[in-house]
Structures are given as structure tokens and as C-alpha cells.
Amino acid sequence: MMTIDRLIAEIGQVERADLERWIREGWVRPEGEPDAYRFVEIDVARVRLICTLRTDMEVNEAALPVVLSLLDQLYDTRRQMRALIERVRAIAPDQGRD
Amino acid sequence: MDDPYKTLGVPRDATADAIRSAYRKLAKQHHPDLNPGNAAAEERFKAVASAYGLLSDAEQRARFDRGEIDASGAERSHAHPHAHPGYRAHAESGAGQRYRHAGPEAQDWNDPDLEAMFASMFAGGREGARHAAERYRLAVPLLDAVNGATKRLTLPDQRVLDVKIPPGTEAGHILRLRGQAAHAAGTNAAGAGAKAGDILIEIAIDPHPVYSRDGQTLRMELPVSLREAVLGGPVEIAGPRGALRLRIPPHSDTGTELRVRGRGVPAHNGLPEGDLYVRLRVMIGPDDPALDAFLQTWQPARPFNPRQTMDAAS
Numbered sequence: 202m203m204t205i206d207r208l209i210a211e212i213g214q215v216e217r218a219d220l221e222r223w224i225r226e227g228w229v230r231p232e233g234e235p236d237a238y239r240f241v242e243i244d245v246a247r248v249r250l251i252c253t254l255r256t257d258m259e260v261n262e263a264a265l266p267v268v269l270s271l272l273d274q275l276y277d278t279r280r281q282m283r284a285l286i287e288r289v290r291a292i293a294p295d296q297g298r299d
Numbered sequence: 300m301d302d303p304y305k306t307l308g309v310p311r312d313a314t315a316d317a318i319r320s321a322y323r324k325l326a327k328q329h330h331p332d333l334n335p336g337n338a339a340a341e342e343r344f345k346a347v348a349s350a351y352g353l354l355s356d357a358e359q360r361a362r363f364d365r366g367e368i369d370a371s372g373a374e375r376s377h378a379h380p381h382a383h384p385g386y387r388a389h390a391e392s393g394a395g396q397r398y399r400h401a402g403p404e405a406q407d408w409n410d411p412d413l414e415a416m417f418a419s420m421f422a423g424g425r426e427g428a429r430h431a432a433e434r435y436r437l438a439v440p441l442l443d444a445v446n447g448a449t450k451r452l453t454l455p456d457q458r459v460l461d462v463k464i465p466p467g468t469e470a471g472h473i474l475r476l477r478g479q480a481a482h483a484a485g486t487n488a489a490g491a492g493a494k495a496g497d498i499l500i501e502i503a504i505d506p507h508p509v510y511s512r513d514g515q516t517l518r519m520e521l522p523v524s525l526r527e528a529v530l531g532g533p534v535e536i537a538g539p540r541g542a543l544r545l546r547i548p549p550h551s552d553t554g555t556e557l558r559v560r561g562r563g564v565p566a567h568n569g570l571p572e573g574d575l576y577v578r579l580r581v582m583i584g585p586d587d588p589a590l591d592a593f594l595q596t597w598q599p600a601r602p603f604n605p606r607q608t609m610d611a612a613s
Contacts, residue, residue, distance in 0.1 A: 243389035250386040258327045273400040276390035
């Protein structure tokens, strides 16, 4: 858990105004109220990812929600697939291999 | 490490802008967070990021061009541009649910979207559809089911199958013969690519006049003569699993039960072998004047009323 000040200091390349806008848009979802946000590890990694998308990949803010939405769906599917594989292994440990 | 110019695909005299542009193009393509599960992309991205780290620093680039440092030496002096574990590691763990797209999480297996996917996956799956299984019923004598046997089964289409009945088979057990169903590939709605279906054989058990089965236990009733019951002695019987020599204890009576360890149903499917219970029944036998004469004069040492318990109960 870290505060917004620590997050900005740690990442280095993010402006507070940008970050607050991303939070308002729901692209970053810290816990807590606007004057006392708490960021967990995945929030920090996501801010880094957005910075990479914005600078290295030149994704502008108009296209950013499209990219994030597709990424989120990709990771949803991968989590589901993992959970499914675990279930199949639990049910039929010997049947998973061909 | 490879030549950083080659890694980025730029000429040696490329401008800083051209280098940045080449890096961005490759990063879009190979960034690990955008290519989860693709190890090749991850390796490629590391090389690209490392090359860019060197060539984007004017001083390092000049030293590299003069041959003062090599690419790997430069790599050590640079903080790795992708030193953080990345978003991917978090997104693929349970923490990723924080940013899940509107929609059910994996725990919700009733999701119609998932159901439809799996339905199509298994209907048209890699194995191809199978013909429906054919079902038959085979009646097996009790001792064949207990000891195991091979039975010949003639199918309606005149094919003959040798069916192996494993030891300890119980009534209602279903044997599955994979891919043995009628050779009708191509004539069925499932199409020519379909594999032959399975044959399912349900086992029924024909009762035995002597033996009965109760799980792993076998029971039988053994007739004994008056002399065997009173004086005891060895008795030889065929036995459910081969000849047996029983020792009848002296003063046995009708209803006396003998247990023969390990001579019930053999061990199978993790079940231990069962016991055989032999219940005695005293048979007096045909007319014998000598027996009559003996009983006429017999004075029991301890008078005995076999109906005593009946009288007490009434």
C-alpha cells in the first residue's frame, strides 16, 4: 500500500494531474477517498503500464481506454483459463495429458 | 549481445529520432504486458529495450561507435529499462480481478458465454464426434463374476466379442469397450470423420444355487450328517474358488457358522479379499433301524428342550 505522493516519487515520470485524471476515468482504481488514495502493487504496475503506453508506444489518451479495455479482457480470459485448467486437473489429474 | 543497431533495425548513422521511432515501433509489437504467455516476444523486447538503452544515450552511443565499449558492457552500465516485473504478473494473479472487465470472473461457471464456448469446444473438438455408444446386457454366472472370466458375446450384427469380466465384478457394473461400436462411420449423422463409438455392457449376475454374495463376503449353506455334526471332522467341498477342506468342530448344530478367511470375493479395485461364511445344516438322512433303536434307549445326560426360547417368548 502506498500513498499518491509515494507513487509519484517512485515512478518518476508521471504528473500528478495526469494520474488524478486516470483515476477519475477509472483506468487506475486505488482504494480509499480522493484525498487519501491507497495504491496496491497492481495499481503501481498499472500506472507504469499506462506510462509506457503513453510514452514508449505513443498511445494517446483518446485511444488509451480502448487499449486498456482489450488488455483487461485478455487478462480476464487468461485468469479464467488458468482457473479452468486447475479445475480440470483437480477433477481428472490423469486426463490432462494426451 | 547482438549489434544494437541491427536489433533496432536502424543504420549506424540513424538520428536520435529515428532510433526512438524504431524502438517505439518494436515495443508496441513485443511488449510483454501486451503479449502475455509469449516467451519469444519477451526475449525480443528485452533485446530491443537493451539496445535502445544504449543507443538513446548519446555518450554511450558514441563510446560504442568508437569501439570503447561493447553492447554487453553497455548493458551492464545501464539500468534495464524494463527492470520492473511488469503489469502481467499482477494481472494474471488473483489481484487482476481488480481491473477485470465488466463480466463474470472465473468462479462463475454459469456464465452463458463460457458455457457456449465449452459446448462448441466439446461438440466439434479435436477428436471428432463419436457415434453414440451401444448398450448391451450380459448375464454372468455368480462364480464367473467372482473369479473373473472371459465371455463370448454375439452382437445383433453377428459380430462376436470376447468380453473380459474382471474378478469381483458386481451386478450393474458397466464394462466399456472403447471404439468397438458398429463400423458405421460415414453412414451416421456424425459424418465420415467420426470415430466408432463405445460398447457399454451392463453385467447382470445369475444367482448360484449354493453361493450368495454380500459385497466381498460369500455365504453358503453346508449340509452335514448327524455324525459329522455331533462328532465333528473334516469335510471336503468344491468351494467357490477351488476345493476346500473344512474342519467341522464337534457338537456343531444347524445354524453354526464357520468363517473361512480369504475365500470370499478376491481382492479387486482396492477392496481386500472377503471371507466365506459356511452355515451348517444338519441332515438326519434316510431311515436307519439302528438309529431308531439307539434313540429308543438313549437317556440324555442333560435333558434338552429345543423350543425353550419359543416357550419363554410366548
